[in-house]
Amino acid sequence: MDADWLPFHPDPSLPEFTLPPGSVDAHCHVFGPESEFGFAAERKYTPCDAGKDELFKLRDFLGFERNVIVQATCHGADNSAMADALRASGDRARGVATVRPDVTDDELAELHEAGVRGVRFNFVKRLVDPKPDAYYRGIAERIARLGWHVVVYFEAADLAERWDFFTSLPTVVVVDHMGRPDVTAPVDGPEFERFLTLMRDHRQFYAKVTCPDRLSVAGPPDYDDVVPFAKTLVESFPDRVLWGTDWPHPNLKSHVPDDGRLVDFVPRIAVTEQLRQYLLVDNPARLYWSDYA
Numbered sequence: 384m385d386a387d388w389l390p391f392h393p394d395p396s397l398p399e400f401t402l403p404p405g406s407v408d409a410h411c412h413v414f415g416p417e418s419e420f421g422f423a424a425e426r427k428y429t430p431c432d433a434g435k436d437e438l439f440k441l442r443d444f445l446g447f448e449r450n451v452i453v454q455a456t457c458h459g460a461d462n463s464a465m466a467d468a469l470r471a472s473g474d475r476a477r478g479v480a481t482v483r484p485d486v487t488d489d490e491l492a493e494l495h496e497a498g499v500r501g502v503r504f505n506f507v508k509r510l511v512d513p514k515p516d517a518y519y520r521g522i523a524e525r526i527a528r529l530g531w532h533v534v535v536y537f538e539a540a541d542l543a544e545r546w547d548f549f550t551s552l553p554t555v556v557v558v559d560h561m562g563r564p565d566v567t568a569p570v571d572g573p574e575f576e577r578f579l580t581l582m583r584d585h586r587q588f589y590a591k592v593t594c595p596d597r598l599s600v601a602g603p604p605d606y607d608d609v610v611p612f613a614k615t616l617v618e619s620f621p622d623r624v625l626w627g628t629d630w631p632h633p634n635l636k637s638h639v640p641d642d643g644r645l646v647d648f649v650p651r652i653a654v655t656e657q658l659r660q661y662l663l664v665d666n667p668a669r670l671y672w673s674d675y676a
């Protein structure tokens with residue numbers, strides 16, 4: 384792994400908050416293990432191993448029932464580690480893949496069978512070299528036919544430039560980590576207002592109210608500065624928000640998040656039982672398990 388890599392927390396706290404039955408950790412990853420599933424040549428970082436066994440152990444410890452495993456950029460478009468985890472989960476995990484335009488219909492069908500229900504388009508330049516819009520549009524048109532959706536990851540400053548492309552995608556679009564707001568800016572300032580407008584005017588958009596650990600400047604354990612942003616989204620769009628741990632927290636340099644304390648963040652941003660039911664259970668079930676409902 385990279386010399387400055389911070390491995391995931393070896394001994395997280397038991398959350399004080401009890402997750403409702405059916406809760407889904409809707410954003411997490413697997414890395415390797417490298418001996419079995421090597422990392423991609425084009426990767427921008429080399430992580431520690433964080434395989435499916437550790438992920439499922441954490442799921443059970445925290446009290447989640449299911450996972451959505453998002454393909455991490457260190458594995459490029461080789462979805463084997465993620466698909467292997469989906470297959471081993473016993474229908475308790477769904478996946479979001481990374482594919483290239485030359486992916487075959489048979490490969491897409493195989494990913495669907497494993498439990499993949501979406502593709503991720505990543506525009507964060509420290510993680511990938513973004514491609515022209517046409518590259519992603521071709522993929523989106525093909526996966527739309529499978530009933531999948533698109534997950535997008537971008538920096539807040541890039542939203543204006545990507546707006547027309549994002550809003551013209553032919554599927555549901557899920558935005559990672561609230562569009563990465565600058566949480567030192569006011570919650571009612573122009574940057575976050577742009578994101579709220581996207582959500583308000585385009586009902587096909589969902590937001591992951593994830594990664595207080597990644598967005599916070601105030602820092603752990605409470606990540607107070609992220610609360611107003613996430614809470615605004617949960618209360619404004621209760622049926623279009625998702626939550627996840629982001630385990631094993633790639634590329635965090637400031638601290639190692641305690642996953643139990645991250646779960647305790649949930650009742651601070653979803654303050655009623657009904658909001659938590661939507662956020663943790665109903666919304667991810669609709670997006671990822673509806674063909675099984």
Ligand code: 0GY
Nearest residue numbers: 454455456457510629633634
């Ligand atoms: C995340 C965020 C990051 C990394 C990745 O696929 C990835 O490599 O998503 C990041 O570095 O911000 O969602 O885990």
